[in-house]
Amino acid sequence: MQNVSELTVQADCTVRRALERLQGSARGILLLVDQNGKLQRTVTDGDLRRLLLASETLDSSLSRLSAQTPVSVAAPVEGQRALAIMTEHQIDQLPVLDSDGRPIELLLRRDLDSQVLLSTPHLGQEEMAYIEEAFRSNWIAPLGPNVDAFEREVADHVGVGYAAALSSGTAALHLALRLLDVGFGDTVFCSTLTFVASANPILYQGATPVFIDSEPESWNMSPAALLRAFEDAAKAGKLPKAVMVVNLYGQSADFDPIMEICDRYGVPVIEDAAESLGATYKNRHSGSIGRIGVFSFNGNKIITTSGGGMLVSNDEALVTRSRFLATQAREPAAHYEHTEIGYNYRMSNVLAGIGRGQLHVLENRVNARRAVFQRYADALGDSTQIEWMPELPFGRSTRWLTACRLTGMIGPAQLIAVLAEQRIEARRVWKPMHMQPLFAQYAYYPHADGVDIAATIFEQGVCLPSGSNMNEGQQARIISVMKQMLA
Numbered sequence: 001m002q003n004v005s006e007l008t009v010q011a012d013c014t015v016r017r018a019l020e021r022l023q024g025s026a027r028g029i030l031l032l033v034d035q036n037g038k039l040q041r042t043v044t045d046g047d048l049r050r051l052l053l054a055s056e057t058l059d060s061s062l063s064r065l066s067a068q069t070p071v072s073v074a075a076p077v078e079g080q081r082a083l084a085i086m087t088e089h090q091i092d093q094l095p096v097l098d099s100d101g102r103p104i105e106l107l108l109r110r111d112l113d114s115q116v117l118l119s120t121p122h123l124g125q126e127e128m129a130y131i132e133e134a135f136r137s138n139w140i141a142p143l144g145p146n147v148d149a150f151e152r153e154v155a156d157h158v159g160v161g162y163a164a165a166l167s168s169g170t171a172a173l174h175l176a177l178r179l180l181d182v183g184f185g186d187t188v189f190c191s192t193l194t195f196v197a198s199a200n201p202i203l204y205q206g207a208t209p210v211f212i213d214s215e216p217e218s219w220n221m222s223p224a225a226l227l228r229a230f231e232d233a234a235k236a237g238k239l240p241k242a243v244m245v246v247n248l249y250g251q252s253a254d255f256d257p258i259m260e261i262c263d264r265y266g267v268p269v270i271e272d273a274a275e276s277l278g279a280t281y282k283n284r285h286s287g288s289i290g291r292i293g294v295f296s297f298n299g300n301k302i303i304t305t306s307g308g309g310m311l312v313s314n315d316e317a318l319v320t321r322s323r324f325l326a327t328q329a330r331e332p333a334a335h336y337e338h339t340e341i342g343y344n345y346r347m348s349n350v351l352a353g354i355g356r357g358q359l360h361v362l363e364n365r366v367n368a369r370r371a372v373f374q375r376y377a378d379a380l381g382d383s384t385q386i387e388w389m390p391e392l393p394f395g396r397s398t399r400w401l402t403a404c405r406l407t408g409m410i411g412p413a414q415l416i417a418v419l420a421e422q423r424i425e426a427r428r429v430w431k432p433m434h435m436q437p438l439f440a441q442y443a444y445y446p447h448a449d450g451v452d453i454a455a456t457i458f459e460q461g462v463c464l465p466s467g468s469n470m471n472e473g474q475q476a477r478i479i480s481v482m483k484q485m486l487a
Contacts, residue, residue, distance in 0.1 A: 004095070004103045007031050009062060011040075015048050016058040022048075029093045031103050032062060038101040041068035042093070072097050075104060078484070079422075079477050083112045111473030115423040119300040119401060122469040123354075124361050130353030142327075144349030150356050151310070157359065158277075158285035160293065160312045162319035165347035165355070166326055169274040169296030169309035173244075174201035175322045175345065176270045176292040176311060182207050182241045189229055191221045191246035191253075191272070192432040192444065193454040198246050198272050199433045210240065211434040213447040214454045218392050219403075220253035221245050222453065223261060225445040230265050243269050247276035247286050248430075249389060249463070250302070250369075250398030255281055255289045270294065274309070277302055278366040280395040287312055297351075302365050302400055302468070303358035305351040366398045368468035372475060373399040376464060379479045383486050385410060403429055405460040410485055412462045418485055424478055429461030 008031045009018060021030055022045055030043040047065060056064055072095040073085060082094050086109050096105035130146055139145060147165050155163040166172045182188060184206035190199050192211035202209045210229055215222040226243070233239050243262050245253050262269050271290030273279070279286035287293030292315075297308040311322050324330075329342025347355075358365075373388075380386055385408030391397045406412055416426045432454040434444035447453045465478060 004031060004106050007106060008033050008037070008103065009043065010035070011061060011063040013062050014058065015051055015056065015060050015062070018043060018048055018062060019045070019058075027093065027106065027108070029106070031095055031106070032065070033103065036100075036102075039070055039072060039095055039097060039103050041065065042070045042095065070095065072103075073107075074099070077107070079107075079112050079480050082107045083109065086112075108473055111471065112477055113423070114474065116425060116465050116470065116474045116478065117467065118425045118427055118463060118465050120467045120469060121299045121304045121306075122365060122467060123304075124357060126360050127354045127357030130356045131350055134350045134353050139349040142346045142348050144352070146349045146352035146356060147347055150347075150352040150359070153356060153359055154295070154310050155312060157362070158288045158293070158312060160288045161314045162316050163310050163312045164319050164322045164326065165352055166309045166311060166322075166345045167347055168307055168345075169272075169294055169298065170197040170201065171326070171343065171345040172294040172296075172309040172311040172322075173198065173270070173272060174204055175325055175343070176294060177201050177205050177207070177242065178325060179292065179318045179322055180242045180268055180270070186241040187233070187238060188242050188244055189226065189240045189267075190244040190433065191248070192434045193219060193248060193430055193457060194246040194272065194433065195274075195430055196433070196436070196438075197274070198244055199439060202244070207241065209433070209439060209442050211432070211439065211442060211444045213445060213452060214248075214457065215254070215447060216453050217390060218251055218254055219248050219389055219453075219457060220251060221258060222447040223254065223257035225447050226258060227261050229443075229445045230261055230267075234265065239265055240267055243267055244272055245269055245290065246272040246274075247279060249403050250276045250279050250400035251389065251391060252276060252279050252281040252286050252395050252397070254392065254394065259289065268292070274298075275301065275400045276398055278362050278396075278398045282394050286395075288314075291315065292318065297355055297358075302369065302398055303355065303362055305347065305355040305358070308347050308351050308355060365468045366396075369399045369402075369466055370397075372466050372468070372470060373402045375472070375475055376402050376404075376479065380482060380486070384408065385486050399466065401463040402466045403461060403463050405457060406462060407460060408486070412460065415462055415482070415485060419478065419481055422477070422481055424481065425465060427463045429458055429463060431458055 032040045092109040094107040095103045151163040186207040188202045193214045213225040269290035271293040273287035274296035276286040293312045295310040297305040326345035331337035387405040389403040
């Protein structure tokens, strides 16, 4: 769906001005209307070229165009019907008219027929300058000036002292556990409603995960469940070595009660902020609250380095050691000396350059994703069958993904299947870790006795396309399909 005000012209418009309007609109079409705003015909660059070939000039008016009955459709129109009309008439744009014959929308084939993915990379204009500098200086291997600068810039942005650029968010989570001396026989409490990358590193270290349910208010770690887990651990004389708190889909967990519990028992918090760079909690940036914070720059994240991650902390010694471990734990000797296990986890200078360019537009990307959520909420807000993932007043969510619960007759599988038929990708919310076969043998603490919030969210939850580069026409197509299903 496109705004038509920038596309309408009248008969006194010159060919020169029409060409300028066509170039500026990037729609490939103008809508010629009379003084009452009624559609008379469409105008393409081909129409204008034919005028010039017929000896008209750039200063001739569009009144010289021949009369034409435009292909149009009356509002309201369903997307597939509009697409069928375009195919029948071999056109790529279709004006939608109100009851008086005035154009109110312009439907484009590319919006109705293109594939819409859940969350795609969104590159801008500034990344290439940093990449080209890396090539000019031959700093294309791991480490280099872009890596150093990217670490400083991310640390400054989120308000922490130090940062280490790594090959992935998962690598950062793994190093965070190493830095806190998590090893064989230790226990780590972990949010259950998350991607498996939060929990797998616990197993890398030979430790035992204990999964903590969500709370309904934020979908993030339940302080009530966490407290019960700590009370049982204290009684058993085996406190966890760390607590892994996940900020789900760009929404910060409610950290005050979580930190109060963890501080009471003297257990450090790893803040998995992989999805929430740009979010805030009580005027603090996501990732800056725990002992160690972790970000992901995977291709589907708010900003991307293609693949990459960042470990941040106010503890300089921890970050310094993370860099050591991430570069194969090579000792500062004249030869290759190793006294402990290390990893090849550092980010390349080229990818760090992409990240530097992306960081400049972080706020734009967050605002765009929040706008995507708001359009869904405004268009579908009357439905009693949808409950949106809440945003609590303690901070700002990035709305990395627009997530909702379907509480009526339509279930996630049905909606996802129907959207897939229209080449639209939607997905279930993460399947909780305590429900995964890999982790079935490990302990789990629900929000309350007989109340499994994470399982309920999984059974009802859907993530809708949320990319910051998704246009309004594509989103209108998604909303149209959902309205039909929920009607």
